[in-house]
Amino acid sequence: MVPDFLTIAEAGALIARRELSPVELVQSRLRRIEQLDGKLNAFIRVLGVPALAAARSAEAEIMAGRLRGPLHGIPIGLKDIYETKGVPTTGHSKVMIDHMPLRDATSFRRLTEAGAIMVGKLATHEFAFGGPSFDLPWPPARNPWDTSRFTGGSSSGTGAAVAAGLILGGTGSDTGGSIRGPAAFCGIAGLKPSYGRISRAGVLPLAFSLDHAGPMAWTAEDCAIMLQAMAGHDRADPASADRPVPDYRAALSGEVKGLRIGLISHFYEADNPANEATRQGIGAAVKVFDDLGCSIREIRLSPLADWAACGITIMLAEGYAIHEATLRQRFVDYGEAFRDRMALAALITGADYVQAVRRRRELAVELTTAMADLDLVITAAAPSEAPTIDSVGKFAIFERPSLTMPFNVTGSPAMSVCCGYTEEAGLPLAFQLAGKPFDEATVLKAAHAYEQATPWRSIRPRLAPT
Numbered sequence: 029m030v031p032d033f034l035t036i037a038e039a040g041a042l043i044a045r046r047e048l049s050p051v052e053l054v055q056s057r058l059r060r061i062e063q064l065d066g067k068l069n070a071f072i073r074v075l076g077v078p079a080l081a082a083a084r085s086a087e088a089e090i091m092a093g094r095l096r097g098p099l100h101g102i103p104i105g106l107k108d109i110y111e112t113k114g115v116p117t118t119g120h121s122k123v124m125i126d127h128m129p130l131r132d133a134t135s136f137r138r139l140t141e142a143g144a145i146m147v148g149k150l151a152t153h154e155f156a157f158g159g160p161s162f163d164l165p166w167p168p169a170r171n172p173w174d175t176s177r178f179t180g181g182s183s184s185g186t187g188a189a190v191a192a193g194l195i196l197g198g199t200g201s202d203t204g205g206s207i208r209g210p211a212a213f214c215g216i217a218g219l220k221p222s223y224g225r226i227s228r229a230g231v232l233p234l235a236f237s238l239d240h241a242g243p244m245a246w247t248a249e250d251c252a253i254m255l256q257a258m259a260g261h262d263r264a265d266p267a268s269a270d271r272p273v274p275d276y277r278a279a280l281s282g283e284v285k286g287l288r289i290g291l292i293s294h295f296y297e298a299d300n301p302a303n304e305a306t307r308q309g310i311g312a313a314v315k316v317f318d319d320l321g322c323s324i325r326e327i328r329l330s331p332l333a334d335w336a337a338c339g340i341t342i343m344l345a346e347g348y349a350i351h352e353a354t355l356r357q358r359f360v361d362y363g364e365a366f367r368d369r370m371a372l373a374a375l376i377t378g379a380d381y382v383q384a385v386r387r388r389r390e391l392a393v394e395l396t397t398a399m400a401d402l403d404l405v406i407t408a409a410a411p412s413e414a415p416t417i418d419s420v421g422k423f424a425i426f427e428r429p430s431l432t433m434p435f436n437v438t439g440s441p442a443m444s445v446c447c448g449y450t451e452e453a454g455l456p457l458a459f460q461l462a463g464k465p466f467d468e469a470t471v472l473k474a475a476h477a478y479e480q481a482t483p484w485r486s487i488r489p490r491l492a493p494t
Contacts, residue, residue: 033246060194075115097257105146107185111232118149150184151167168184171191174414176418178415190246220242225240249476290325292329300429336429339430345376391434404471413453441466447478
């Protein structure tokens with residue numbers, strides 16, 4: 029019997045020792061999807077037949093001694109903005125409901141080459157921006173810790189599916205927090221790599237200068253395994269960085285003692301005040317890092333509102349440039365949340381955009397200067413546990429400054445890490461680690477050390493079958 033919950037690292041080790049069959053593993057995930065996804069709505073499309081065919085092929089390769097690595101035979105899901113040859117990629121929208129790509133997204137192709145098996149396409153907020161929405165062709169994903177709760181967005185289906193054990197890992201995108209938000213609310217690990225580290229070729233864009241592709245999984249180690257396969261230069265993405273890709277998994281075993289960490293407490297204590305449970309969770313996490321031998325000191329940056337206003341102005345202007353023509357022709361085919369949010373972008377002037385880009389440069393220099401003698405910074409990933417899904421209004425992203433947007437503005441690697449659960453409802457809490465450009469290895473190493481020193485990765489949501 030295949031366990032309900034396995035990490036990529038655990039399953040990969042079992043497969044390598046031939047103690048677990050990729051076919052059995054994929055079959056177990058498909059059964060779990062059938063039993064639970066009626067409550068979660070994490071999947072837009074389940075691809076059981078091709079997934080099983082790929083699993084049988086993987087098993088034959090492994091039995092013949094051709095193991096590709098730790099992802100070989102591992103079932104994953106793709107946020108439905110990652111293009112898949114011959115399989116519809118919809119952006120969770122009526123506007124692209126019949127879109128049939130001619131090729132795979134580069135990052136998905138690389139995951140496939142590493143042996144990963146796609147079991148389906150996952151729910152998102154419409155075009156990775158508007159949501160949660162109840163007027164789209166598919167319903168919004170639900171949080172497996174409490175299905176009345178919000179998953180966060182926009183990589184909503186990936187967050188829910190990983191947390192519930194429907195897949196072992198999945199892809200997300202992050203323009204203002206769309207990997208880290210669902211990771212925080214669903215209690216998983218989610219990494220936004222440096223801008224340019226993972227190709228976005230074949231990933232439906234929202235804002236060209238802010239979009240990041242990245243992995244979402246249960247642990248930092250699993251994120252490292254996925255990042256290893258996804259990262260690398262790609263001429264098809266003009267922003268792709270031609271830089272060496274280190275051995276991320278090997279870096280996890282490195283020493284964390286002596287790491288210098290800056291605590292940005294004013295982001296969540298004054299600028300976007302977090303609730304008591306979140307503040308206590310971050311305080312306890314800081315104590316863990318201190319016990320691990322890290323040195324921690326407070327740093328202060330520009331108010332969070334500056335970072336959020338800068339990022340949102342750029343995101344809206346660039347998003348409107350992508351969707352303007354279709355909005356004019358098919359306005360009501362978009363969901364209400366997307367079209368009403370994006371319509372605001374029509375009011376942004378060229379001068380507004382240029383001033384936001386200029387301010388962005390100032391803020392990026394500010395963080396670089398603040399981190400000159402630091403390895404990492406730590407702050408909140410979300411101001412609270414997941415709210416109820418029906419309490420999230422269509423203009424919620426404008427109501428309080430985003431805690432995740434600063435690291436989209438700078439393009440720095442940033443990761444959401446679970447740091448416990450609320451006492452009464454048992455909902456996940458999280459903090460955020462961010463590092464210097466292209467130093468995902470240190471972010472992952474610190475997150476992994478924290479996970480190894482705390483019990484949170486042993487706790488999983490309990491869901492009764494539909």
